[in-house]
Amino acid sequence: MHRFAVDPGSTDISPVSFHPVLWICAAAVFAVIVLQSVIYLRAIRKAASSANLTDEQVMGSVRRGGIAAIGPSLAVALVAISLLPLFSTPAVLTRIGLVGSAAFDVAAAGLAAQSQGAMLGGPTYTQKVFAIGFAAMTLGGLVWMLTALILTPILAKGDKTLRTVNPAIMTVVPTAAILAAFITLALTETTKSGVHVLTLLVSAAVMGLCIAGAKFLKKPWLREWGLGIAIFVALAAAFLATAK
Amino acid sequence: MSSKTATLTGLAAFDRTTSIWGPVTLGLGFLVSLAAALFTAFGTGLGITGHEVWTAFAIVFATFGIIAVVEPIAYYPILGRSAMYQAFMIGNIANKLLPAALIAQTDLGEKPGTRRAELIAGAAIIGAATVHIVTLIVFVGFLGTWLLGLLPEGLIAVARLYILSAVFGAVTIQAIVSMKNARTTIIAAVVAAIVVYGVIRIAPALTNYATAISVIAVIIVAWFARKRTATDATEAPASIGH
Structure with missing residues (x-):
């Protein structure tokens, strides 16, 4: 049924975003991570005694890592759920949940939509815009995988040129790039409509409160959950503002 | 022997x-x-067309490419060689994998950098990845998709339309706070405002590249305006891509 519903101009993105092939790719990404974990765990257990580790200590570390990840994983799941209406389950599971991050993937898809003269989620958010946005965020994410694949062996050899990169470059450049990217994206939102401005400000304010609460009330979980809470409160504000 | x-x-x-x-x-x-x-x-x-995808990718790459090169270099000393291949596939490095690895290492009285620490980190990342995958499948895959089917159309339409603002507001504050760099924040805010409210109004053809233009301009300005002190370079950059 879905196959016949493919129409580049349709704003019902589900025939493309829930395409069986995307489900298969999502399952394949999960399978690759499981495969990697199995291979690594076997290798770690074999080498453990040589590094003065008992098997109990190795399995204890697996458990410890798992327990430490419960909070962050649930926080990521909350953010991922908020993005389901926009990107649908397969893309959200693989991009926001695993390889990528909400911040990068939403930014990448937004930039891609803009290149089509469209806006994510609005009346111009067609199957075609979704497809280009998904392709752009995935291809963009591949750059990280590629740099990790290329740079890791070089760094492992203790390459001198990379190690002697001026440490100032390593702090100034990423700080400047991240701040510039997200402040520009946030300001671009303000040019769309009054409700967009309201949503942006509510989201920023809630995040600010969560970070302040984490610091002054000594509740570190507030920082972890900040993004998810901010997104939902801001969307609720947008809903109330448009419901009138 | x-x-x-x-x-x-x-x-x-x-x-x-x-x-x-x-x-x-x-x-x-x-x-x-x-x-x-x-x-x-x-x-x-x-x-x-290939041209459309290529254009979209080029814009994304111009904006984030430099971060993708810097992050592996920044994480290598903490993760070690073997865990790099785990971390850059599983993602959520700064908010999930690093804390999990550090907690497991602390438990066994080990500091990052040794071979023993590398194995502990690898084991902890496997545990974190397992919990993460199960959480995603249960809460997002099943529960989330089911929840989505229950929500009224109007609510979903609002969520779709304003989700970008809702994400960028919080992420921007998060970035500003975690970077702890007032100077670069002010430079970025001024440059971004000039680009968004000035440059692309005058030259709408540049709209697609607004974010990339800001990124390059802020890097250049921040570089020349940086504090030239010995304490310049201690903190590892926070992650956004993973």
Whole structure:
């Protein structure tokens, strides 16, 4: 049924975003991570005694890592759920949940939509815009995988040129790039409509409160959950503002 | 003597396994993602041209490419070689994998940088990845998709339309707070305002590249305006891409 519903101009993105092939790719990404974990765990257990580790200590570390990840994983799941209406389950599971991050993937898809003269989620958010946005965020994410694949062996050899990169470059450049990217994206939102401005400000304010609460009330979980809470409160504000 | 040989064999075997299977599995992840991207763009019969995808990717790359190069270099000393291949596939490095690895290392009285710490980190990341995958499948895959079906159309339409503002507001504050760099924040805010409210009004043709222009301009200005003190370079950059 879905196959016949493919129409580049349709704003019902589900025939493309829930395409069986995307489900298969999502399952394949999960399978690759499981495969990697199995291979690594076997290798770690074999080498453990040589590094003065008992098997109990190795399995204890697996458990410890798992327990430490419960909070962050649930926080990521909350953010991922908020993005389901926009990107649908397969893309959200693989991009926001695993390889990528909400911040990068939403930014990448937004930039891609803009290149089509469209806006994510609005009346111009067609199957075609979704497809280009998904392709752009995935291809963009591949750059990280590629740099990790290329740079890791070089760094492992203790390459001198990379190690002697001026440490100032390593702090100034990423700080400047991240701040510039997200402040520009946030300001671009303000040019769309009054409700967009309201949503942006509510989201920023809630995040600010969560970070302040984490610091002054000594509740570190507030920082972890900040993004998810901010997104939902801001969307609720947008809903109330448009419901009138 | 023999125990020393065994030591070398044990860790050498680990190095051999991970230096082959680390890149192979990360490479597989790469290929699956690439296939998904290419299929969505070209295999669904939407009539998307290579030029359109290339343009969209070029904009994303111009904006974030430099961060993708810097992050592996920044994380390598903390993660170690073998865990790099885990981290850059599983993602959520700064908010999940690093804390999990550090907690497990602290429990066993180990500091990052030793071979023992590398194995502990690898084990902790496996635990974190398992919990993360189960959480995603249960809460997002099943529960989330089911929840989505229950919500009224109007609510979903609002969520779709304003989600970008809702994400960027919080992420921007998060970035500003975690960077702790007032100087660069002010530079970025001024440059971004000039680009968004000035440059693209005057030259709408540049709209697509507004974010990339800001990124490059802020890097250049921040570089020349940086504090030239010895304490310049201690903190590792926070992650956004993963």
